[in-house]
Amino acid sequence: MEFAEIIAAIENSGVGMQVRESTWMFPTFESLHVLAIVLVVGSIAIIDLRLLGFASTNRSITELHAEVLPWTWVSFVIAVVTGVLLFTSAAIKYSAMLVFQIKMLLIILAGANMLYFQFVTYRSVAQWDNAASTPLPAKIAGGMSITLWIGVVAFGRWIGFI
Amino acid sequence: MILELTEWIAATSMSQTIQNISWIIPTVQIVHILCVAIVMSSIGMIDMRLLGVSGKRQTIAQMAARYLPWIWWALLILACTGLILLIGEPGRDLPNPAFQAKMFMLISVIIITLIFQRTVKNNMHFWDETPARKVSAKLTAVVSLTLWVSIVIAGRWIAYTGG
Numbered sequence: 001m002e003f004a005e006i007i008a009a010i011e012n013s014g015v016g017m018q019v020r021e022s023t024w025m026f027p028t029f030e031s032l033h034v035l036a037i038v039l040v041v042g043s044i045a046i047i048d049l050r051l052l053g054f055a056s057t058n059r060s061i062t063e064l065h066a067e068v069l070p071w072t073w074v075s076f077v078i079a080v081v082t083g084v085l086l087f088t089s090a091a092i093k094y095s096a097m098l099v100f101q102i103k104m105l106l107i108i109l110a111g112a113n114m115l116y117f118q119f120v121t122y123r124s125v126a127q128w129d130n131a132a133s134t135p136l137p138a139k140i141a142g143g144m145s146i147t148l149w150i151g152v153v154a155f156g157r158w159i160g161f162i
Numbered sequence: 163m164i165l166e167l168t169e170w171i172a173a174t175s176m177s178q179t180i181q182n183i184s185w186i187i188p189t190v191q192i193v194h195i196l197c198v199a200i201v202m203s204s205i206g207m208i209d210m211r212l213l214g215v216s217g218k219r220q221t222i223a224q225m226a227a228r229y230l231p232w233i234w235w236a237l238l239i240l241a242c243t244g245l246i247l248l249i250g251e252p253g254r255d256l257p258n259p260a261f262q263a264k265m266f267m268l269i270s271v272i273i274i275t276l277i278f279q280r281t282v283k284n285n286m287h288f289w290d291e292t293p294a295r296k297v298s299a300k301l302t303a304v305v306s307l308t309l310w311v312s313i314v315i316a317g318r319w320i321a322y323t324g325g
Contacts (some may be wrong), residue, residue, distance in 0.1 A: 027322045031315040035202075038195065038314065042203025056228060059220075067217050071206065153199070154192045160321075161188045 016088035036079035043072040051142030057132035103155035110148040117141035171252040180250030194243040200236035204229035212303035223286040264316040271309040
């Protein structure tokens with residue numbers, strides 16, 4: 001199946017039709033989506049600001065990680081589920097929109113940045129766990145993460161204006 | 163009265179400018195949402211600590227000291243960006259029941275947060291001192307979280323309940 005056919009199948013699916021035709025579903029999923037995304041971005045920012053040395057510098061990084069990241073993941077799952085539901089209502093329109101495509105790209109980049117940090121940079125965390133100033137790779141990861149997530153919010157909101 | 167106020171704001175040159183420059187409202191909304199992210203995550207951390215769900219390595223006072231200033235600064239920016247949006251589209255907001263509910267809940271939760279801040283400032287261990295206060299800490303967290311979540315939902319709903 002071609003990409004365009006898959007997108008059309010999503011839009012013509014039962015779920016897509018229901019979200020499109022219901023009066024309350026779209027606003028409800030959208031509200032939950034906003035709620036979830038602000039928690040994703042805000043909680044990630046808490047860690048990013050620690051990596052950058054701007055806040056929580058008196059806390060150990062592993063401790064802060066353990067405290068904050070579970071909330072990030074729960075929120076992220078809700079954001080994805082509600083996001084998919086919103087997408088099905090007009091899959092053809094959204095997938096063709098540049099701002100939507102950029103948003104997806106930024107999410108992928110944020111994910112790649114996080115994976116690199118987690119599996120490469122974070123391996124030596126024991127050496128800088130309590131340091132107010134983290135090594136450069138950790139600072140770069142924090143800076144990229146916060147920038148990319150701000151971009152996700154910005155392009156996400158812009159979708160509603162086109 | 164609300165109608166007259168709406169018409170008066172809409173006729174000001176500032177409102178005209180905001181309406182006529184197409185990028186202002188989307189850009190201001192983006193800043194607005196980013197500040198909502200700061201507030202919701204910060205209040206979430208404090209309330210989860212009050213509930214005893216997470217962050218227990220920190221005292222309530224430490225949590226308050228870390229996150230409350232961010233909430234107040236973000237709220238200040240939210241008030242400014244919100245005001246710009248209101249001036250630009252008064253008819254979308256002022257007569258709108260979702261907007262009115264949002265403002266009512268916002269004032270309530272600000273008062274609750276101020277009271278919380280005062281008690282923890284005057285006595286660092288206030289919320290841990292008696293079993294009754296521990297319960298009231300949890301209650302405060304539940305009310306605060308409920309109000310904040312409702313504020314976000316009402317905020318998004320403004321787009322759907324307007325005239």
